[in-house]
Amino acid sequence: MKKKKMLALAVAAALGLGVLPPAADAVSNRDIEQKRSEIDALRSKRSDVEEKISEAQKNIETLQSQQKQVANDIEKLNIAIEETSGKIRNVSADISETEQAIDKLKQEIAEIQERIEKRNEILKARLRSLQESGGAISYLEVLLGAQSFSDFIDRMSAVTTIMEADQQIIREQEADKALKEKKETELTQKRNKLQADLQELKQLQAQLAAQLEQKNRLMSDLKQKEEEEHEHKMALEEEKELIAKQEAAVKQQLAELERQKRAEEEAAKQRGRTYSPPASKSGGEAPSGGSVPPVSSGAFTRPANGPITSGFGYRFGGTDFHLGVDIGKRAPVVPVVAAADGVVFRSYYSSSYGNVIFISHVINGQVYTTVYAHLEARLAGGGQRVQKGQIIGYMGNTGQSFGPHLHFELHRGGWNPGKTNAVDPRNYIAF
Known part of the structure; x- marks a missing residue:
């Protein structure tokens, strides 16, 4: 907003080149050449502004292209985030199923462990029996104790059966132990892998979210820059319009000066005297409630009746330099007149001056510019010739104003954004 106000104020500049009305004294060739130089300068300035407008438009198009690319990137990131979120949901579901499988496995492992423990008890019992009977010798005694060949065969079969049973118990024991270890390792590895995949997906999701946030910030920055560039372009276009109007007014003034020059030369030839401009006229009567200030002698006259409420120079404790004078409003309707x-x-x-009128003057070959701001109404338009004391508007409270008054500026030269030509009006006008 601050930048926008600064741009709006800059656009109001007349580029330091005033548009000049007829001179009060005789018109010289130097005056005419000066006007022609001003026209050339305005044309050059207009060309520069047109180039800046073209550059601003290119910047806008570049920013819009960048926004389009960023918008595509944002769309891709949103798709990637959505896909990653889906994968996270799937992996989370797999982890949940794995946890359930682990719970089931724990029951199976518990059953296997129970079988292992029971076999351990059987094996321990067999081992105690073997130890108490002397181990393998006991089997031999069983065989030697046979009473007949058929008894021997029976005893041999029985011993073989017992030994095979013992071996089967050992094999089953080893198989259960291996199965338990395999299932525990398999599910542990699967759970660890799923958890690693989940962590990786969450990291990817965080990275994508960070990239999306960065792209959104970039988009916001690009939109802000485009808005500023549009404002800059609008200011340049208004400045171009202002220059064109100044150029037209200067051409009009040049034609008037040339006409006056010819009239002066013709009058000098025919009557042997120099040209004298007609006396200034008052702009008319003001409506009831306010009076038109009397037209004083000298180069300038007072622009409005009323007390000086703020002078030229520092104010507010030295925090602000006032580049004009404020005239307070002391009647319902207060007319404002051209100072020259x-x-x-x-x-x-x-936006800052409110209703405002800029007038260019040339007095004794010197360019001056006067500014009449915060008007309630404007009665003079661009390109209009006005006379000293002519009503051009009425005092008001428009723009950046904190009470009804006229803000009046006097510039020795043209108006420019820095107001470097501003002078104290009280040095030129008897307020």
Whole structure:
């Protein structure tokens, strides 16, 4: 907003080149050449502004292209985030199923462990029996104790059966132990892998979210820059319009000067005297409630009746330099008049000045510019020639104003954004 106000104020600049009305004294060739130089300068300035407008448009198009690319990136990131979120949900579901399988496995392992423990008891019992009977010798005694060949065969079969049973118990024991270890390792590895995959997906999701946030910030920055570039372009276009109006007014003034020059030369030839401009006229009566200030002698006259409420120079404890004078409003309707003969080169509504009129003057070969701000109404338009004391508007409270008054500026030269030509009006006008 601050930048926008600065741009709007800069656009109001007349580029330091005033538009000049007829001179009060005789017109010289130097005056005419000066006007022609001003026209050339305005044309050059207009060309520069047109180039800046073209550059601003290119910047806008570049920013819009960048926004389109960023929008595509954001769309891709949103798709990637959605896919990653789906994978996370799937892996989380797999982990949940694995945890359930682990719970089931724990029951199976418990059953296997129970079988292992029971076999351990059987094996321990067999081992005690073998130890108490002397181990393998006991089997031999069983065989030797046979009473007949058929008894021997029976005893041999029985011993073989017992030994095979013992071996089967040992094999089953080893198989159960191996099965238990395999299932425990398999499920542990699967759970660990799923958890690692989940962690990796969450990290990817966080990275994508960070990239999306970065792209959104970039998009916001690009939109802000585009808005500023649009404002800059609008300011340049308004400045171009202002220059064109100034150029037209200067051409009009040049034609008037040339006409006056010819008239002066013809009058000098025919009557042997120099040209004298007509006396200034008052702009008319003001409506009831306020009076038109009397037209004083000298180069300038007072622009409005009322007390000076704020002078030229530092104010507010030295925090602000006031580049004009404020005249307070002390009647319902207070007319504002042109401070000198001149040409209106700008009459419009400004965000800072409110209703404002810019008038260019040339007095004794010197360019001056006067500014009449915060008007309630404007009665003079761009390109209009006005006379000293002519009513051009009425005092008001428009724009950045904190009470009804006229903000009046006087510039020795043209108006420019820095107001470097501003002078104290009280040095030129008897307020």
